[in-house]
Amino acid sequence: MSRSASLGTVMIVDDAPGNLALLSDALQEAGYRVLVATDGISALDQLQLVTPDVILLDGVMPGMDGFETCRQLKNGPQTRRIPILFMTALGELDDLLRGFNEGAVDYIVKPFRNEEVLARVAAQLAQARATQRAEQALTQSGLAALAIDRLGAVTWATPAASTWLAELPGDPVPAGLPTELLSWAVAATARTPFQAPDSFVLPHNGTQYSALISPCENTGEYLLMLGKRSGDWDIDSVRGSLGLTFKETEVLMWIARGKTNRDIGLILNCSPRTVNKHLEHVFEKLGVETRSAAVAAVMQRLGDGS
Numbered sequence: 001m002s003r004s005a006s007l008g009t010v011m012i013v014d015d016a017p018g019n020l021a022l023l024s025d026a027l028q029e030a031g032y033r034v035l036v037a038t039d040g041i042s043a044l045d046q047l048q049l050v051t052p053d054v055i056l057l058d059g060v061m062p063g064m065d066g067f068e069t070c071r072q073l074k075n076g077p078q079t080r081r082i083p084i085l086f087m088t089a090l091g092e093l094d095d096l097l098r099g100f101n102e103g104a105v106d107y108i109v110k111p112f113r114n115e116e117v118l119a120r121v122a123a124q125l126a127q128a129r130a131t132q133r134a135e136q137a138l139t140q141s142g143l144a145a146l147a148i149d150r151l152g153a154v155t156w157a158t159p160a161a162s163t164w165l166a167e168l169p170g171d172p173v174p175a176g177l178p179t180e181l182l183s184w185a186v187a188a189t190a191r192t193p194f195q196a197p198d199s200f201v202l203p204h205n206g207t208q209y210s211a212l213i214s215p216c217e218n219t220g221e222y223l224l225m226l227g228k229r230s231g232d233w234d235i236d237s238v239r240g241s242l243g244l245t246f247k248e249t250e251v252l253m254w255i256a257r258g259k260t261n262r263d264i265g266l267i268l269n270c271s272p273r274t275v276n277k278h279l280e281h282v283f284e285k286l287g288v289e290t291r292s293a294a295v296a297a298v299m300q301r302l303g304d305g306s
Contacts, residue, residue: 008053008125011035013043013069014087015061019112023056026114027121040064044072047079054124056108056117058087059095067102074103080155081131083124087112103220131216144226147216152177152186155221164226169204181211188213189222201296203258208295242298243285251278256295 010032012023024034035052037043041064043055055073059066066086073079086099086107096107106120135156144164146157154176157165168178177185184200191197200211210227239249247268254264261272261279268275283289286297 006033007031007122009033009035009050010121011037011043011046011052011055013037013040013055013061013066014058015039016058019058019087019110022112023117026112026117030118032121040066040069040072043069047073047076051078052082053128054121055082055084056087056121057084057099057104059099067098070099070102070104081128083128085120085124105220144228146224146226147221148177148185148189148224149221150186150189152182152189161224161226164209164228167204167207167228168202168209184211185213185222185224198293199296201292203256203295205258208256210296244282245278248278248282248285251275252282252294252298255279255291256298 007030010027012020012027012034013036014020014023015038020036020038024036027034035046035050037046039061043057044064057066057070070084070086073082073084080103083106084099084104086096086104087110088096088099088107089110099107106124108117108120135158142158142160144158144160146161146165147155149155157176165176165178168181180202181200184197188194188197194215196212196214200213202209208229210229212225212227213222214225215221216223239246242249244252250268251264254267259267261275264275265272279291279294282294286294288294288297
C-alpha cells in the first residue's frame with residue numbers, strides 16, 4: 001500500500017531498537033505510515049513538524065521518560081488530542097496506572113503480539129476519527145458546543161460556542177470559561193461516578209444563557225452544549241404551570257433578567273424586603289434554594305413546552 005493511501009500515521013517512541021523494528025515492520029505491513037523516536041525529547045521535536053494519528057509510547061526510557069513525555073503532549077494544544085497507547089511489561093501495574101493518570105487511553109503489554117498491536121491501534125484510530133467527524137458536524141451545524149478536560153480547560157469549541165462565551169459578562173479565566181460557568185463545570189466533572197447536574201443558567205441583558213454537560217467516551221473530556229433564549233416570558237403561562245402568583249412570577253422574571261432585589265423593588269414599586277418575601281415563596285413552591293435554580297426550573301418548563 002502506498003503512503004498516500006496509508007491507513008494513518010503511527011509514531012513509536014521506544015529506546016529499544018528491537019521493539020522499534022518489530023512494531024515498525026508490523027504496522028508498515030498493515031498499511032500504516034510509521035515514525036520512530038528513541039526518547040521523549042526527539043519525539044517532541046518531531047511533533048513540531050508532523051502530527052501522527054496515534055502514538056505508541058514506552059513508559060521507561062532514559063532522559064525524558066514516557067510519563068513526562070505524555071504529560072507534555074497532553075499539555076500541548078496541538079498534541080493533546082492524539083491518542084496515546086502506553087507500552088508496558090506484564091506485571092508493571094503501577095506504571096500502567098500512572099500512564100492512564102497522565103492521559104493515555106490504552107496500553108500494549110510486552111512481549112508484543114502483532115495482532116493485538118494492530119487491533120488496539122485500529123480501535124483508537126477509529127475512535128479518534130469518529131470524534132473528528134462529530135466535531136466537524138457540530139461545527140458545520142452552527143450549534144454552540146465545546147469540550148473541556150477535567151479541570152475545565154477548553155480543548156475544542158465551535159465558532160458559535162466562542163461567540164456564546166464572548167457575550168457573557170466579565171473576562172474569561174485562563175482556562176477559557178467565565179468564572180461561574182467554570183465553577184459549575186468543575187464541580188460536575190469531580191463527581192465519581194458522573195452525575196449530570198442541573199443545567200447552568202445565567203441571565204444577562206435580558207437573555208438566558210444555559211449549558212448542559214455530559215462525559216465524552218474514551219477521551220477523558222466533557223461536552224458542553226450551550227444555549228440561549230430571550231428572557232421574555234408569557235407570564236400567565238408560567239404562572240399557571242408553576243403555581244405561582246402573578247407577583248411572584250413578575251419577581252422571578254426580573255430575577256431571570258439579572259436584576260437585584262433593589263432593582264425589582266423600584267420596578268414593581270415595592271420594598272426589597274417584599275421582593276425577598278415573594279422570592280422565598282417562589283423557592284418553596286419550586287422546591288429550590290437559589291435564584292439560579294429557580295430560573296433553571298422555569299427555563300426547563302418553557303423548554304418542555306408545558
